[in-house]
Amino acid sequence: GAGVSQTPSNKVTEKGKYVELRCDPISGHTALYWYRQSLGQGPEFLIYFQGTGAADDSGLPNDRFFAVRPEGSVSTLKIQRTERGDSAVYLCASSPGTSYEQYFGPGTRLTVT
Amino acid sequence: RKEVEQDPGPFNVPEGATVAFNCTYSNSASQSFFWYRQDCRKEPKLLMSVYSSGNEDGRFTAQLNRASQYISLLIRDSKLSDSATYLCVVSRMDSSYKLIFGSGTRLLVRP
Numbered sequence: 001g002a003g004v005s006q007t008p009s010n011k012v013t014e015k016g017k018y019v020e021l022r023c024d025p026i027s028g029h030t031a032l033y034w035y036r037q038s039l040g041q042g043p044e045f046l047i048y049f050q051g052t053g054a055a056d057d058s059g060l061p062n063d064r065f066f067a068v069r070p071e072g073s074v075s076t077l078k079i080q081r082t083e084r085g086d087s088a089v090y091l092c093a094s095s096p097g098t099s100y101e102q103y104f105g106p107g108t109r110l111t112v113t
Numbered sequence: 114r115k116e117v118e119q120d121p122g123p124f125n126v127p128e129g130a131t132v133a134f135n136c137t138y139s140n141s142a143s144q145s146f147f148w149y150r151q152d153c154r155k156e157p158k159l160l161m162s163v164y165s166s167g168n169e170d171g172r173f174t175a176q177l178n179r180a181s182q183y184i185s186l187l188i189r190d191s192k193l194s195d196s197a198t199y200l201c202v203v204s205r206m207d208s209s210y211k212l213i214f215g216s217g218t219r220l221l222v223r224p
Contacts, residue, residue, distance in 0.1 A: 033211065042117070042200050042214030043157065056209035091156060098210040104156035 004105035021077040025094030033093040117215035136184045136201030143203040
């Protein structure tokens, strides 16, 4: 079946601009996670949704970052006033529930110039 | 100090070699342990879970020492296709089960 999909695969934006990154989880998966991976590092947790609600947003670095999942399926990660330090690969993962394996999407490579 | 520490490598080994990776974690509340594999410019994929009793999957053996907060991965009879970055991952059984990754150990298997 279809895996986790993320769009766009690559995004180049100028410093100060607003960006939206989209994640389509595996159908029926209630848990959705966003992670961020900088070059040479492992992924770092950003936010977790169970259904429509953000149950844990402790990994969001500051208030420029926000994520939504209005219908409990697709999620959008929104970054305001982008900075060069936001450049990274943003990974989305979904799972049938919290204690199950997380399946990762291919990521969105964000470059802020 | 990072919560999950790994030697970044790279480990450069010939085909057929046995190679071992180690990882330490600092939070004793960690409850679940994994090794993920990540190919260049690809997403991480679960290689295997790690249990206290140790577990084996073909050429791969994983061990967990809770007292020392230490996790290992042994790869026997290395193949060229094993070349990748191996990520040590822990999770706490809190509300989110978020994954906490090490920085990864890079393995290069040469002919």
